[in-house]
Amino acid sequence: MEFLSSTALYNILRGPLVWIAFIVFIGGSIYRVKSFINLVKEDKTILPFISLKATLRSLLHWLVPFASRRWRLKPVFTIMTFLFHICLVFTPIFLLSHNILWYESWGITWWTLPENTADIMTLIVIFTSIFFFLRRIFAKEVKFVTFSSDYIILAISFLPFLSGFLAYHQWLLPHKAMLNLHILFGEIMLIAIPFTRLFHMIYFFLTRSFMGSQFALWHSKEW
């Protein structure tokens, strides 16, 4: 607890580990996309059929809630997953506290969320994560294909938000300790992205492009 609350730990987390986390995240992601596309090029029957128009049509269709039949068939899940992802992505980017850190380091600043809104968005991430967790246990078709890796990646995305919320409200642990934990969890998440199935956030656009182009080729509509 002494060490967890210490400024020494804070300095490491706030200093070199930030560099490492972002370099691994950005560099690792670029490397993974490039090597995937190289693999795609080896399979000569994929790239010639990719169509930009079909890709955009497909992305638009699937990024709008209830546009595709799939989303309409499962309204609760659709709402949960859209809320989860929107709040997961935009809260860290537009949070005031994060913005202050960027200003401290690089002198840059941008629009931020009102604190109450950010609070609610964080709670949304927490509750929808719990929904996903319960789904893995109680939905039979999901349980059959759930492994430890699924729980781990869920925890990796959940913990930065839980710890951030607790740190902001100064609950549970002494503030400095909670804050250090929050930074640590956030960095773990960034580092984990290029190495796990969390990378689906990038792959989504590539696989969607492929299947969208296939549907266009078959003159079939986007379902």
Added chain:
Amino acid sequence: MAVKEAVKKKIVSREFPEYIRDPNPDIGLDETIKRLTPEKIEKAIKAVLGGRSARIKAVLDTCIHCGLCAEACQWYLSNDKDPTYAPVAKMRMTIWEMIKREGKVDAEFIKQCARIVFTECNICHRCSMYCPYGLDITFMIGMVRRICFLLGVIPQRQMDQDQAHIVSLNQVWYSPNDWLDTNQWQEEEIGAGFKDLRIPIDKEGVEAMWLPLGAEPKTGIYHIERTAKIMYAAGVDWTVPGKDVWDSSNMPMFVRDFETMQRIVRGLYENAARLRVKKMVLTE
């Protein structure tokens, strides 16, 4: 008098206890696995999965195990939402397991895979339509079919149909003479009621070349009659090919016999090129 009903002994998978089925004997699976050795199996799997092509990698690395594909699959929906029929479950029980064990699986496992991919999936692509990522699950199923084909473990009926294509380039063991005879016979029969109704054979430079399914000349002869009448009434300049390949049903495709599949497709296009037709019209 009490009637004793024979209780069918269920088959339960060794690896996946939730997978419970009625026995379904098929010599294409039961007998052929006796010829398999662990080395043959591993060799076939490694040959097909190779360097983990982009398609396999895309599915393995992106599938978030959400199970949304389940509701797309008619097998899942019509079997009381049994989770072992879900597309992602089918992948888990076949190709994911093969990859996890690096091809070191036994003959019983291959038989189970064959049962799943040949008789519990019909590669309709509905799952890809419902998957939020648009993952090509049917491709993975097709890979497993290819592995089973290379090992010779295929339901008997499907193998028989593949054999027909290998030997006669059509589904129904027709010789080239049978095909010509059938067309000429039909032309005689129906032509009697019409003025100048023809079933042209090998006519060049036409608008359309009709390519039936194998079953049509053999067991559904009225299809030829009706097609001829439609073309006549519509005034279409058409023909049928006089030599192989005339059968557009590609049964080798279903068992992933790529070599024969190519022979069929090439034969169809070669006929089209030879006769310089504008369109190829397929029954199905």
